[in-house]
Amino acid sequence: MDPAASFLVEDSANGAARLVLSGPYLVSTVGAVDHALREIDFPLEIIDMSGVAEIDTVGAWTASQLAQQHGARIEGANERALRLIKALDASARSASTEAPKENVALRVLRGIGKEVTSFGTGVIGLVGFLGEVLVGFGNIIRHPSRFRMKAFVHQLELVGVSALGIIGLMSFLIGIVVAQQGAVQLQQFGAEIYTINLTGRLTLRELGVLMTAIMVAGRSGSAFAAQIGTMKLTEEIDAMRTIGISPVEALVIPRIMAAVIMMPLLGFYAACMGIIGGAFIADLSLDIPFLTFLSRIQEVVPMYDLYVGMAKAPVFGLIVAVAGCYQGMQVKGNSEQVGRRTTKAVVQAIFMVIVLDAFFAVFFTKIGWA
Secondary structure, X not given: OOOOOEEEEEEOOOOOEEEEEEEEEOOOXXXXXXXXXXXXXXXXXXXXXXXXXXXXXXXXXXXXXXXXXXXXXXXXXXXXXHHHHHHHHHHHHHOOOOOXXXXXXXXXXXXXXXXXXHHHHHHHHHHHHHHHHHHHHHHHHHOHHHOOHHHHHHHHHHHOHHXXXXXXXXXXXXHHHHHHHHHHHHHHHOOHHHHHHHHHHHHHHHHHHHHHHHHHHHHHXXXXXXXXXXXXXXXXXXXXXXXXXXXXXXXXXXXXXXXXXXXXXXXXXXXXXXXXXXXXXXXXXXXXXXXHHHHHHHHXXXXXXXXXXXXXXXXXXXXXXXXXXXXXXXXXXXXXXXXXXXXXXXHHHHHHHHHHHHHHXXXXXXXXXX
């Protein structure tokens, strides 16, 4: 066993101390004196290393740090010790403690380039995914026995029936808000009776189906992405391909069909609940009887408002389902991707729903259904 490293402090005439190191200063021995050396808090003038029998990089680093900390000079060091200390000092001087800073313009341009590339890659991937879905629909049309009826009915329940409570409550409250705020503004002109027109047309034409699409995106679209993403991560989808089952036919198409079919029904249900909410607040604050409000709706709301809302609903359902299933199929690597892709599915679905709603508003205005 190597003898332990040691040191001795000698006083000098000018008040500074002389530190004498002795014994082997190796990685296996320097630990015995390291703590005591760190606690030296008085000035040192000389570090005498003439008594150091053996030394390695750790011992040289210890002596070098002491010399730098106390401003002392090293004496009596042998050739190996001097060579190691010199190498350590050179390395410390050349090492950079700050991360290199890139030009701001270059960073901005690089970020824009990455986003453009990512967008292009995403578009190509989405087109390929839509192609797979169309091929899957074609296969099911040619071979109806391949359609997963139980999975389809299950998704109808999850997307539609299970969402009735939250969508009904949300639409009822939105109808209350629209009617109440509209009445406040219309009362300034003595036209509060037109609150019925405002509530009826707005809920049937826009808010009913739009808010339903946003709710379905947050509820079912995220579930699609999380479910398929988890299956992708656990290699269940790869196993399905191995045994000859198409993941698109088994997982994607039932979800897309369920969302497309249930969105018009949910949108109509939401519009009705919004109108009921408006009638409720009108009865309380405007002295318009509940049944009178509902009967007046039939007179002042044109039928094409219902057609506009119902025409948009399947498209919104398609967008929500495709976004959720596509992002779920893109999961790879680790579980963090599931959360990231789920968030991306919801954001993309809501964004596209709002953009398309704006296009629909312009389109139906141009054809005279305003």
